[in-house]
Amino acid sequence: xxxxxxxxxxxxxxxxxxxxFLLNGWxxxxxxxxxxxxxxxxxxxxxxxxxxxxxxxxxxxxEGTLSFHETIADAVKGATWIQESVPERLDVKHxxxxxxxxxxxxxxxxxxxxxxxxxxELQQNAREPGQIMVCHPFNPVYLLPLVEVVTTAQSDAxxxxxxxxxxxxxxxxxxxxxxxxxxxxxxxxLEAVWREALWLVKDGIATTEEIDDAIRYGFxxxxxxxxxxxxxxxxxxxxxxxxxxxxFGPALKWPWTKLMDVPEFTDELVDLxxxxxxxxxxxxxxxxxxxxxxxxxVAMMRALKAQNWGAGxxxxxxxxxxxxxxxxxxxxxxxxxxxxxxxxxxRAVPLDWTDYxxxxxxxxxxxxxxxxxDRFMELIGCDAEYIASGGSYFTAETHIRxxxxxxxxxxxxxRTRVLSGGGKKMHLWHEMYEGDRLLxxxxxxxxxxxxxxxxxxxxxxxxxxxxxxxxxxxxxxPMPEGVGRxxxxxP
Numbered sequence: 001x002x003x004x005x006x007x008x009x010x011x012x013x014x015x016x017x018x019x020x021f022l023l024n025g026w027x028x029x030x031x032x033x034x035x036x037x038x039x040x041x042x043x044x045x046x047x048x049x050x051x052x053x054x055x056x057x058x059x060x061x062x063e064g065t066l067s068f069h070e071t072i073a074d075a076v077k078g079a080t081w082i083q084e085s086v087p088e089r090l091d092v093k094h095x096x097x098x099x100x101x102x103x104x105x106x107x108x109x110x111x112x113x114x115x116x117x118x119x120x121e122l123q124q125n126a127r128e129p130g131q132i133m134v135c136h137p138f139n140p141v142y143l144l145p146l147v148e149v150v151t152t153a154q155s156d157a158x159x160x161x162x163x164x165x166x167x168x169x170x171x172x173x174x175x176x177x178x179x180x181x182x183x184x185x186x187x188x189x190l191e192a193v194w195r196e197a198l199w200l201v202k203d204g205i206a207t208t209e210e211i212d213d214a215i216r217y218g219f220x221x222x223x224x225x226x227x228x229x230x231x232x233x234x235x236x237x238x239x240x241x242x243x244x245x246x247x248f249g250p251a252l253k254w255p256w257t258k259l260m261d262v263p264e265f266t267d268e269l270v271d272l273x274x275x276x277x278x279x280x281x282x283x284x285x286x287x288x289x290x291x292x293x294x295x296x297x298v299a300m301m302r303a304l305k306a307q308n309w310g311a312g313x314x315x316x317x318x319x320x321x322x323x324x325x326x327x328x329x330x331x332x333x334x335x336x337x338x339x340x341x342x343x344x345x346x347r348a349v350p351l352d353w354t355d356y357x358x359x360x361x362x363x364x365x366x367x368x369x370x371x372x373x374d375r376f377m378e379l380i381g382c383d384a385e386y387i388a389s390g391g392s393y394f395t396a397e398t399h400i401r402x403x404x405x406x407x408x409x410x411x412x413x414x415r416t417r418v419l420s421g422g423g424k425k426m427h428l429w430h431e432m433y434e435g436d437r438l439l440x441x442x443x444x445x446x447x448x449x450x451x452x453x454x455x456x457x458x459x460x461x462x463x464x465x466x467x468x469x470x471x472x473x474x475x476x477x478p479m480p481e482g483v484g485r486x487x488x489x490x491p
Contacts, residue, residue: 016141
């Protein structure tokens with residue numbers, strides 16, 4: 001059953017929340033009095049649709065339904081999750097919560113995107129204070145996984161647990177802070193860096209671009225995958241954190257920074273920073289900068305996913321959860337009709353799979369078919385545990401036909417059939433589709449090999465039986481067009 005999220009306030013953050021929920025299969029109901037809200041959210045969604053699905057190597061659920069509503073009362077009807085993203089004024093937020101709680105379900109999560117207010121302030125004079133909590137995300141909400149969940153003693157523990165479970169299911173990381181403080185945790189770091197950066201510009205030490213270079217070419221990359229304390233633990237060498245703190249701790253008393261002092265925001269300072277920023281990035285529109293940002297974030301997060309580290313570990317966990325709930329998580333005995341080709345890949349084409357022609361790079365066709373082969377091997381029992389025991393299939397020959405173009409964001413399916421199999425041999429035929437459109441075929445011949453002798457050997461009886469079940473059931477299917485065809489041969 002499709003769940004519903006209500007988004008109250010559809011600016012940059014509210015639009016990002018709408019995209020995160022919608023592309024994860026939720027119906028989304030939006031309230032925003034701005035007459036441009038539909039256009040603005042539509043542009044955020046366009047960016048999200050081209051980037052978010054490509055983070056995973058399995059397709060997200062079918063997109064939910066997006067609707068816009070003229071009142072808060074109408075927007076929150078039937079909503080499991082209600083996200084408040086109205087302007088950062090406490091009186092405006094209190095008024096929004098009053099309208100929300102007058103019409104929403106008693107068990108609904110009410111999260112606030114506030115970056116500064118404490119949950120106790122949000123809960124003041126509320127009808128049901130236990131429903132309201134801080135759920136502070138980071139832009140772009142549809143890509144960055146962190147959500148600071150901040151609660152109080154008044155918070156309903158059951159609703160908080162529901163909220164955290166939903167966020168995990170959306171591929172996000174709920175950082176649950178049980179002790180409140182102004183600006184929570186992450187923004188306090190950002191504020192400290194921002195203060196220091198303003199002084200460096202004001203005092204003529206560095207330009208806005210030089211400061212950004214110091215971050216993106218240096219510690220920013222380290223922080224992206226290890227954070228602060230783990231980075232410094234490594235910096236301490238074999239002696240670890242104690243050595244690092246003993247070596248660098250005294251530096252905290254040196255007059256390096258002006259973190260507790262803020263330069264006055266004069267017109268001259270604002271013009272200086274704005275002028276440098278225009279020189280640095282003014283040749284790009286905001287939409288172009290968003291797409292550049294999203295491309296870079298997807299590439300970095302996918303790289304972390306390959307290492308199962310940092311934000312990538314969250315993607316890996318979400319992908320495994322989606323697979324487990326789909327046919328891609330079946331074992332051979334769970335496949336009810338072995339006579340039909342097996343769905344082995346169901347995924348979006350990520351941004352970094354495309355080339356200078358704007359379509360999928362030829363090497364990625366091989367990766368997709370290789371992933372399909374791996375999935376079929378797993379299906380018949382040749383999984384990581386079996387391989388660790390000393391046996392696996394090695395690819396001896398591959399033939400790929402590129403029949404049609406496919407672009408970033410396309411949902412592709414690979415259907416796999418067994419042309420022959422048993423003993424040492426496995427002959428697979430893959431067909432790649434976007435909907436009903438055939439994009440490519442891959443013919444793969446594999447040999448089962450002993451990893452001890454590195455020579456062909458018979459597969460285990462269990463794997464051999466599972467493979468023969470598919471081979472025998474599919475033997476009556478017509479031979480696919482293109483099997484065994486030499487390079488360059490076309491009908």
